[in-house]
Amino acid sequence: xxxxxxxxxxxxxxxxxxxxxxxxxxxxxxxxxxxxxxxxxxxxxxxxxxxxxxxxxxxxxxxxxxxxxxxxxxxxxxxxxxxxxxxxxxxxxxxxxxxxxxxxxxxxxxxxxxxxxxxxxxxxxxxxxxxxxxxxxxxxxxxxxxxxxxxxxxxxxxxxxxxxxxxxxxxxxxxxxxxxxxxxxxxxxxxxxxxxxxxxxxxxxxxxxxxxxxxxxxxxxxxxxxxxxxxxxxxxxxxxxxxxxxxxxxxxxxxxxxxxxxxxxxxxxxxxxxxxxxxxxxxxxxxxxxxxxxxxx
Amino acid sequence: xxxxxxxxxxxxxxxxxxxxxxxxxxxxxxxxxxxxxxxxxxxxxxxxxxxxxxxxxxxxxxxxxxxxxxxxxxxxxxxxxxxxxxxxxxxxxxxxxxxxxxxxxxxxxxxxxxxxxxxxxxxxxxxxxxxxxxxxxxxxxxxxxxxxxxxxxxxxxxxxxxxxxxxxxxxxxxxxxxxxxxxxxxxxxxxxxxxxxxxxxxxxxxxxxxxxxxxxxxxxxxxxxxxxxxxxxxxxxxxxxxxxxxxxxxxxxxxxxxxxxxxxx
Numbered sequence: 001x002x003x004x005x006x007x008x009x010x011x012x013x014x015x016x017x018x019x020x021x022x023x024x025x026x027x028x029x030x031x032x033x034x035x036x037x038x039x040x041x042x043x044x045x046x047x048x049x050x051x052x053x054x055x056x057x058x059x060x061x062x063x064x065x066x067x068x069x070x071x072x073x074x075x076x077x078x079x080x081x082x083x084x085x086x087x088x089x090x091x092x093x094x095x096x097x098x099x100x101x102x103x104x105x106x107x108x109x110x111x112x113x114x115x116x117x118x119x120x121x122x123x124x125x126x127x128x129x130x131x132x133x134x135x136x137x138x139x140x141x142x143x144x145x146x147x148x149x150x151x152x153x154x155x156x157x158x159x160x161x162x163x164x165x166x167x168x169x170x171x172x173x174x175x176x177x178x179x180x181x182x183x184x185x186x187x188x189x190x191x192x193x194x195x196x197x198x199x200x201x202x203x204x205x206x207x208x209x210x211x212x213x214x215x216x217x218x219x220x221x222x223x224x225x226x227x228x229x230x231x232x233x234x235x236x237x238x239x240x241x242x243x244x245x246x247x248x249x250x251x252x253x254x255x256x257x258x259x260x261x262x263x264x265x266x267x268x269x270x271x272x273x274x275x276x277x278x279x280x281x282x283x284x285x286x287x288x289x290x291x292x293x294x295x296x297x
Numbered sequence: 298x299x300x301x302x303x304x305x306x307x308x309x310x311x312x313x314x315x316x317x318x319x320x321x322x323x324x325x326x327x328x329x330x331x332x333x334x335x336x337x338x339x340x341x342x343x344x345x346x347x348x349x350x351x352x353x354x355x356x357x358x359x360x361x362x363x364x365x366x367x368x369x370x371x372x373x374x375x376x377x378x379x380x381x382x383x384x385x386x387x388x389x390x391x392x393x394x395x396x397x398x399x400x401x402x403x404x405x406x407x408x409x410x411x412x413x414x415x416x417x418x419x420x421x422x423x424x425x426x427x428x429x430x431x432x433x434x435x436x437x438x439x440x441x442x443x444x445x446x447x448x449x450x451x452x453x454x455x456x457x458x459x460x461x462x463x464x465x466x467x468x469x470x471x472x473x474x475x476x477x478x479x480x481x482x483x484x485x486x487x488x489x490x491x492x493x494x495x496x497x498x499x500x501x502x503x504x505x506x507x508x509x510x511x512x513x514x515x516x517x518x519x520x521x522x523x524x525x526x527x528x529x530x531x532x533x534x535x536x537x538x539x540x541x542x543x544x545x546x547x548x549x550x551x552x553x554x555x556x557x558x559x560x561x562x
Contacts, residue, residue, distance in 0.1 A: 053390055054429030058502050078389020084311035091389055116314035120386040123348040133310050161341040162334040228340055
């Protein structure tokens with residue numbers, strides 16, 4: 001790692017350890033007209049970095065306004081940190097431009113890949129967990145952090161397939177990344193649940209192997225179940241309510257880690273703002289519960 | 298996609314990702330299937346393929362809503378699937394994905410009977426570019442009043458930086474407008490109405506589409522290319538002697554289509 005990186009980016013409008021939601025265009029007007037006082041359940045917003053990479057236009061108009069009232073997290077889906085062919089530098093520059101413009105408290109990306117032969121597959125595809133992959137991913141995380149001049153968080157993947165060449169377990173691979181780079185973890189509890197169900201892993205064991213101090217944010221989302229040959233595969237589609245099993249796993253996570261900024265992620269079949277704010281309130285209740293607060297408050 | 302064989306366990310990350318790409322884009326599962334653990338490998342790969350195709354089709358449907366409405370969702374999905382295979386995105390920036398859609402439609406035999414589709418796609422792509430294009434600061438017309446009339450010939454106007462221009466032999470603006478209405482409203486388009494010329498731009502938030510007469514279209518094109526007012530006028534009057542500079546200028550100024558001006562050096 002060359003050059004000093006601020007490990008905490010909370011010098012700018014920190015993200016509080018309460019619930020936030022993903023910002024969607026269909027809610028822009030309502031959010032602005034209600035104002036933060038009318039929506040105390042929503043403490044902050046997260047956007048997909050790629051949606052604000054245009055030169056101008058309505059997306060920027062609204063984000064500028066909403067940014068004035070709320071802390072912001074920028075969550076990228078397109079850099080492909082695990083690509084074998086080197087990062088797309090044009091895209092890295094685009095990320096820096098929007099990050100410089102909006103000064104988000106959190107910037108995140110994924111432990112996955114989506115670019116091969118210069119083609120962008122628009123999916124967060126899992127990696128084989130090998131020494132080679134670890135080295136490539138860590139180099140790219142270093143490169144991104146140095147280019148942005150700040151810490152990033154990386155998100156654990158959801159997966160429905162594993163590679164034969166993997167010789168490391170996923171939580172160990174993640175811990176190696178966190179040890180070798182100065183990045184933090186965006187712990188997606190739904191992804192942990194989905195992957196563990198799909199691969200027969202123990203979700204509580206997975207989470208207990210992660211280091212609480214590395215976790216900078218939590219994601220919660222809904223997923224769907226696909227039945228096939230009498231078996232079920234869980235697909236992480238962010239298109240429904242967080243399920244009870246994931247809420248229970250979230251509660252367990254908080255009991256180990258204490259309160260963390262928690263995002264309700266809902267990207268498909270987007271519901272009314274009130275539904276998102278109710279999901280956020282459910283997370284807030286757990287974040288402020290005696291069990292969570294006593295231990296860590 | 299070139300076919301590759303490697304010894305199991307020796308595949309590098311690059312090999313795996315290249316094999317995966319073949320599986321997703323060309324359904325060549327055999328290259329990568331041997332690298333994947335457990336049973337149901339084909340189904341697992343299909344989930345990946347679906348993720349890519351469904352989300353990219355959604356991106357195209359979002360970028361070409363009128364096109365989608367004209368051909369219907371089911372056919373659009375089929376067409377979009379072919380487009381994705383032919384021109385997969387080469388950047389994670391999907392807000393303008395589909396730049397090659399007009400050319401694709403010109404070569405796509407299944408839509409031969411709808412020859413205007415390519416120009417509708419062109420209009421939608423330009424609409425999108427204007428929507429996401431640079432914002433503009435206001436311009437004070439008073440500054441123009443102070444210019445010495447003798448210097449007018451050498452003036453170079455800067456038009457809205459998100460302005461896009463296009464021409465079509467089909468009435469694409471009529472088609473576009475008809476398809477903004479509620480689904481089910483009656484649509485009556487005269488395809489023989491003759492060519493149309495359009496300026497697509499955004500002053501604040503709303504994208505606007507303005508029809509232009511042929512002379513004004515050339516005028517806008519020359520100004521966009523950074524030509525002086527004198528040069529533009531000379532070029533147009535050669536072809537359109539009746540060109541009325543006064544009217545054309547008023548059109549630009551009254552509609553707030555310029556953001557500044559400078560003089561030729």
